[in-house]
Amino acid sequence: MPEDIPGEVLVMGAGTIGCFIGGSLAAAGVPVTFVGRPRVLDKLATHGLTLTDIDGNKLKLPAARLQLSEQVPPGAQPALVLLCVKSGATAEAAAELAFALPAGTTVVSLQNGISNCAAASLAGPSLNVRAGMVPYNVAEIGQxxxxxxxxxxxxxxxxxxxRPWLDVFARAGVPLDLHADLVPVQWGKLMLNLNNPVNALSGLPLRDELMQRGYRRCFASLIEEALSILNVAGITPAQVAAVPAHRLPGLLRLPDWLFRIVAARMLRVDAKARSSMADDLALGRRTEIDSLSGEVVRxxxxxxxxxxxxxxxxALLEAWPQSPRRWTARQLQDALGL
Ligand SMILES: NC(=O)c1ccc[n+]([C@@H]2O[C@H](COP(=O)([O-])OP(=O)(O)OC[C@H]3O[C@@H](n4cnc5c(N)ncnc54)[C@H](OP(=O)(O)O)[C@@H]3O)[C@@H](O)[C@H]2O)c1
Structure with a gap:
């Protein structure tokens, strides 16, 4: 292990985010253990890990270089745990970590929403859990x-x-910034995530959905409602995207031709990228809607x-499994009273 690497990393929940960020660190020489389900681990054990990005980078880690485990290995002493399970699995995963790891182990929740860090601390009180935020979209595109x-x-x-990890994350191509208060950053990300349910119900890739003004009007109305509540709560969401949250609704409501020009950076999304909520619906899994729109409601x-x-x-996302369907932009606007 190179001298400046502070220790081992354990990825709790080797899925899309865990494989991408853990894999990037492993490729930079960090000893990483991936704890996950056989469904994912079997593919990694057969095909290794291939990581690509929108900037054209490509990394390949052969299977032999991956430490894979279905449980937190007994006796493990990682210097850092990346908690990468979906929100509904947070409490169980944190309890497993607290049971297996030394008290005080640092865990960063790389999850969407606002409450995962608190939920993990509650289920694993011996852990040093810190909130984290992943601004980008990662998708599984093959084995x-x-x-x-x-x-x-x-x-x-x-x-x-x-702090000792910052150079390592930067070198691994997954730069990390530390904030005294992450709550505004989490809410800034949540504003963007309010498109997830719109995207999931549309059944379209992100770029196609964002190119339809009707869907954007739905997204804009969800942001606007959230912003008015954050205002009363005294929370100013941080700017996570190219545009500050308060300017997003106006931008999203522009006609398609103008939006295409003005929001070129926002549309810098791969043609096939979808929200992971769309994948959850497609696979019949529980979605994270309660950690996104549900947080606004609470x-x-x-x-x-x-x-x-x-x-x-x-309500629409929770009802979806009983009556799965694609919502047109008009239907969704009607459902939201727009
Ligand atoms: N994907 C993105 O682009 C993206 C971007 C930003 C933030 N995020 C956030 O990152 C978090 C993770 O998302 P994801 O898309 O990476 O989810 P994911 O692909 O479903 O990965 C999570 C993995 O963890 C597994 N898991 C759950 N509990 C476990 C446990 N106790 N032990 C071992 N493995 C366990 C899950 O298996 P089972 O499902 O079979 O239990 C699943 O394979 C979410 O909060 C998401 O909102 C995602």
Whole structure:
């Protein structure tokens, strides 16, 4: 192990994000253990890991270089754990980590939403859990092949245990910034994630969906509702995309021809990229809607307000498995009262 690497990394939840970020670190010489399900580990054991990105980079890690495990290995002492399970699996994963790892082990939640860090701390009180944020979209594009389809830098809550990792993450091509308060950054990301349910219900790749003004109007109305509640709550979402959150609704409502010109950077998305919520629906898995629109609804309730459009999205996603269908932009606008 190169001298400047602070220790071993354990990826808890070797899925799309875990394989991409853990794989990038492993390719940079960090000893990484991938804890995951046989469905994913078998593919990695057969095909190794291939990582590509929108900037044209390509990395290949042969299977022989990957440490794969279905459980947290007994006696493991990672210097850093990357918690990469979906929100619904957070408590169980954190409890497993707390059971198997030394007290005080640093865990960064690389999950969407606002409450995963708190949920992991509650289920694994002996762990040093820090919130994190992944700004980009990663998709599984083949057997053991993962592709980062949008740009951005990782973010995490500042902690002394994370500072020695900054150079290593930068060298690995997954630069990480530390923030004294990650909550505005998490809400900034959540504003962008409010497109996930729109994208999932549209059944379209992200770029095709974003090129239809009707879907963008739905996305804009969800952001606007969330912003009005954040305003009452005294939270200013950080800028995570090329445009600050408060300017997004106006931009999204532009006519298609103008949006295509003005939002060229926003549309710097691979032609096939979809939200992982779309994949969850397709595979009959539980979605993270409760950690996205659900967070907006809860924040509204905490302040004696309501968030009817985000509440409607929660209801539509929860009802989807009983009546799966593709929503046209018009149908979705009608459902949101637009
Ligand atoms: N994908 C993206 O582009 C993206 C971007 C930014 C942020 N995120 C966030 O990153 C988080 C992870 O997303 P993802 O897309 O990487 O999810 P994912 O592909 O479903 O990966 C999570 C993996 O963890 C496994 N897992 C769950 N509990 C486990 C446990 N106790 N032990 C071992 N493995 C376990 C899951 O298996 P089972 O499902 O079979 O249990 C799944 O294979 C989410 O919060 C997501 O919102 C994703």
């Amino acid at each position: 053991g092949a993962f592709h980062r389809g949008t740009p951005g830098r990782l973010a995490a809550e500042d902690d002394a245990a994370l 924040l509204a309730q905490e302040h004696g307000l309501s968030a009817p459009r985000n509440a409607r999205m929660v």
